[in-house]
Amino acid sequence: MAGFPVGSARAWLSDTDVVPERMPLSNAKRVVVKVGTAVVSNSDGTLALSRLGALVEQLRGLKDQGRQVILVSSGAVGLGRLRLGLAKDVVANPANVIDRQACAAAGQGILMSTYDMLFQRLGLTCAQVLITQGDFLSRQRYSYLTDTLDRLTSLGVIPIINENDVVTGCHELDTQRVFSDNDKLSALLAAGSDADGLALLTDVEAVFTKPPDQEGAERIKVYNSLTAVEIGEKSSMGRGGMASKIGAARVAALGGVHTVVASGYDLDNIAKVFAGADVGTLFPASARPNKRQRWLTFATVSEGKIRVKAAAKDRLISSSAAQALLANDLVNIYGDFPDRAVVTVEDQDGVEFARGMVQMSADNMRKEVQVRRDERTRRGEWSGRAKWRREKGNGREKEGEHGGQGEGGRKEERRQVVAGEKGGRRRGKDQG
Structure with a gap:
């Protein structure tokens, strides 16, 4: 299985390679990793098993360092579409919300069974957590959710989180939503669960000043409120794009979570991010608000x-x-x-x-x-x-x-x- 040797996430990284402003990531006790559809799937819709294997190995490495790990994973709709034999454009059309829900129902089991098999081979236990908008809008349900995540991680379990698309309406037409994709969902969870670090893994190396395929595009090492970014088109494989990732990273950072947007195609990037290496784009954390402030500010409509x-x-x-x-x-x-x-x-x-x-x-x-x-x-x-x-x-x-x-x-x-x-x-x- 590809990836770094289990338990040695920082073995290859000397202290001189750690970027000082990224030290909080190397010391993070609880981390959230989000992988999008483009990372977990190949272009033909099949599972990218080599990337998933590397992902699971690296999460095992973080666990061996004594960290608590939460995984947010997209991919169910794409896998279900392939299993049900539906065309891409059918699922991508906002009017076909029932088809999208059917694909989510068919694909979620495939996604979770794959994760369960991979984690079991490394002696780890994972748990499925499906979330809806109401779990954030209700203060009581929000508390139940974060308490459950606390308990699972304290037991050494890796929660695998996805939006429950089976009971979710049309994202494009529903304006009263706390989150519209798993980027924002992972940011809200990271802030709400008192995580110290968040890695948003995507299909590009980092946030660039303009789309990376354009001449003159430069990687932004550290993002701030004055950073100018020219946004290109979003991925055709999922709902989110770079604008979504930037927005989510800003929410997480304002919630007190150090966040990095990086490539999920580099099979060592999770280890690098949480070793404090200079990869991707860093969104430095602000002072952490208290839990109620975070709920009122970010998790409500x-x-x-x-x-x-x-x-x-x-x-x-x-x-x-x-x-x-x-x-x-x-x-x-x-x-x-x-x-x-x-x-x-x-x-x-x-x-x-x-x-x-x-x-x-x-x-x-x-x-x-x-x-x-x-x-x-x-x-x-x-x-x-x-x-x-x-x-x-x-x-x-x-x-x-x-x-x-x-x-x-x-x-x-x-x-x-x-x-x-x-x-x-x-x-x-x-x-x-």
Whole structure:
């Protein structure tokens, strides 16, 4: 079987070959490896057994180093298409979603049985985990998922994850999706499962300044928010392309995961990536948000928007502690969402800067805002009458003395409309 000798992933790499900024990858305790359809399959749709064998050997090498390994693998739809005798263009057509689902059902078993056989030969156990959008949208199911991954990896098992395409609708037409392909899925899992490193293996060597077959294309060694990339066409074998990989890598990096986009055709690349070698394109990790912040920011779909005053934005951004939003902080509410929904928080210019979970529905929130506005109007009228009385009575009456409590004679009730819980308080520049 091709690949490096089991248990010697860094044997060929001297310390002087390790790139300093990639040292966190060589020290990563939990790693996620994502392989796409173009990596696991040949151009004719059959399994690329030599690459799969090398992949499994390298994952065994990572395990022998004491690391926990999670594998995200595409390929089921392509294998099922071949087994069912359907044409490529039939499955690629978004209108033929039922055919795609049928192919996924036929191909997933083939894919998993192959992995199971290869891992068993090396004395390893793998476990199938099929995921849907709802597993991210529901906080409880999201917690169940990450807890299960924690338990499997602690038992020495390698979870093999794929989207459950059998019960998934049309990706191209469904706009309310947390992830649209396995690139984004692997990024969300890496961030949500507290992984230290993510390798996105594809059919090109790295991210280039332009499509690598064009003259003047240069490999980008380290990606940052100012990096300019000219994107070419996506692969015909899977849903993702380079734009998808870049987007996923940025999400993972913002979630605190060091990420590398590299070629899956180089049979030693997994070992090289997690030895800290200068391969592919590195997306350095940002400071890791807490688990709730990661869920709110990356793993949810916003069900509406609220626009807030400048003072409220300043308070949210400047405070290191979680902050609640009150009715008086709001300028407008957009959408029809229930209580406990996740919403986008915008400034007065309509620019998103946070996400939060609301404590009341959109209808009740609008009513609460209107109540506060009516109270302010009444206070303004009362204040004008009090001022006139003071002037007429030579100042013997004091503004508010008839009210008992506060400016308008009524203590204002401070009801939260957005929970002051930690998480999703701020969004980074790279998130858009």
